[in-house]
Structure formats: structure tokens, C-alpha cells
Amino acid sequence: MSKRRIFFSKTGMGKYISHLDLLRCFARTIQRSGLPVVYSQGFNPHQKMTFALPLPVGVTSECETVDIVFEDTVSDAEIRQKLNQNLPVDLYVLAVETPVHAAAEITAAEYRMVFTTATEVTKRQIQEFFGQTEVWTVKKTKRKGEKKINILDYVHAWEVLIAEEGEFTLRVVLDAGGERNLKPEILAKAIENYFLPLRIEEKEMHRCKIFCNNKDGTREVFA
Known part of the structure; x- marks a missing residue:
């Protein structure tokens, strides 16, 4: 076997x-x-x-x-x-x-996030969101029930792929795994709240890659 x-x-x-x-x-x-x-x-x-x-x-x-x-x-x-x-x-x-790797070695995951909006959201506005030092929310945990976290501490990388009238698309790399984990919908909700009263009509989230960390600190695709 x-x-x-x-x-x-x-x-x-x-x-x-x-x-x-x-x-x-x-x-x-x-x-x-x-x-x-x-x-x-x-x-x-x-x-x-x-x-x-x-x-x-x-x-x-x-x-x-x-x-x-x-x-x-x-x-x-x-x-x-x-x-x-x-x-x-x-x-x-x-x-x-x-x-090749054990599941316990997973540390991060890459997502593509597509937001359909009623009005234009510019690349500069998105940069301002990620340029903040703190974006706080309450995260549910298995052990303690709930805890307050700074979402941006869980974001490894981000990139604006599209920013035009009616849509903007992001690539983000978030903490994932047993030690630290941020679900993409928590980040999506924070982004949506930041751009209020602009109306986000639809969100699509897609996981593209799962990563492990090597001993030298570099990131490797989970295999």
C-alpha cells in the first residue's frame, strides 16, 4: 500500500x-x-x-x-x-x-479576488487600503472562540491586476495552515467595508497556489 x-x-x-x-x-x-x-x-x-x-x-x-x-x-x-x-x-x-511535503508544512496560499462594483475603484484607492498600518477585525478561533486581529499582519503580498470601471481584481498571498490562517472572505469583507458607500455587487475568490516555507525562508509550492 x-x-x-x-x-x-x-x-x-x-x-x-x-x-x-x-x-x-x-x-x-x-x-x-x-x-x-x-x-x-x-x-x-x-x-x-x-x-x-x-x-x-x-x-x-x-x-x-x-x-x-x-x-x-x-x-x-x-x-x-x-x-x-x-x-x-x-x-x-x-x-x-x-x-513530497506534509500538510503541517503549509504556511501560505495565493488567491485571485475579483470585485464587481457599481462605481469605479481606482488603483490608488486600493493601494491606500493596503498602505494602512492596521485593519482590525474579530476572527473566530477553535480554542479561544474569538480574538481581535490586524488583517494586514496576515497578508504576505498583494498586487492589483485590474482596476477599471465596474471591476477590480487582486492577487493576494495570505497566511494559511495550522499556525496562522486568514480566510480570503475576511479580507474581502474588510475591503468592501473600506470602500463604503461604494457598492460592491459581487465577489469571486479563487485559490491559485498553496505554499510551504523552505529552511532558508524562501517559499515553495506545496507538492
Whole structure:
């Protein structure tokens, strides 16, 4: 038996699938496909399956991963083919590989954020938002319930890709993982509040990459 890392995209209506439903979806897909998955021992056996960085509902992605333990009788190509034959249309397996990094090594994630607005938001206005020293909000935590945080402390990088009448698009790199984590919708809400009374009519958020840190401090794509 061996652990395989499944890289997959989650697009379209797939963004409304919760993490728990996604786990169930993969479990049922594997059952339908007949792939030789390995089950845990005990009174309630379950497929050995771990998602590295669960995606918030409402966010699409091109870099999701799930680790699944299979018998060695099946190839990576066969796993990919059979999963794609049985997964819903908005979930698609991009690659199947041997894991390189542990999920605990994840430190950041890159997102593309698209805002549709009723009025123009200029590049200068966006720069003024990120140029602030403090943008405070209350963040929910598992251990302490809630805590007050400065959102900008969790932003590693940002870039304005488009700034025109009716739309602006950002690329941002945010803290992600077990130690520090900022969900993109928290940043999106802060941006929306900053530009009031300008009306933001729609927000689209897409995860592009997941990163680990090397020992020398450089950033590497999670693989």
C-alpha cells in the first residue's frame, strides 16, 4: 500500500460543496470506481483520506489536494482516470503523485479576488487600503472562540491586476495552515467595508497556489 496525493480543481457550482460533503463525495466516488483503497482498522472502518487545507465554501480552486492510501496494484494514471469518470462535473483530478511535503508544512496560499462594483475603484484607492498600518477585525478561533486581529499582519503580498470601471481584481498571498490562517472572505469583507458607500455587487475568490516555507525562508509550492 502507498499514499497518493490527488491534485484536483473545484470550480463552478463546486464552490458550494462544504468540506464534509467533499469528503463524502470522494469516498462515494472511490466506491463507485472500484479503486483498491485501504481502510482503517477497528469497529468503524473508513477510507484513509486527508485533505491538506480545506477550502472555504464559496471559493473556487485549481490547487486542492487530498491524500488517499491505495493498494500498490493500481497506477497513478488509473487512479486519475477512474476518479474523473465518477466525480461530479465541477471537480476534476489534475494529477496523482507521491507526496513530497506534509500538510503541517503549509504556511501560505495565493488567491485571485475579483470585485464587481457599481462605481469605479481606482488603483490608488486600493493601494491606500493596503498602505494602512492596521485593519482590525474579530476572527473566530477553535480554542479561544474569538480574538481581535490586524488583517494586514496576515497578508504576505498583494498586487492589483485590474482596476477599471465596474471591476477590480487582486492577487493576494495570505497566511494559511495550522499556525496562522486568514480566510480570503475576511479580507474581502474588510475591503468592501473600506470602500463604503461604494457598492460592491459581487465577489469571486479563487485559490491559485498553496505554499510551504523552505529552511532558508524562501517559499515553495506545496507538492
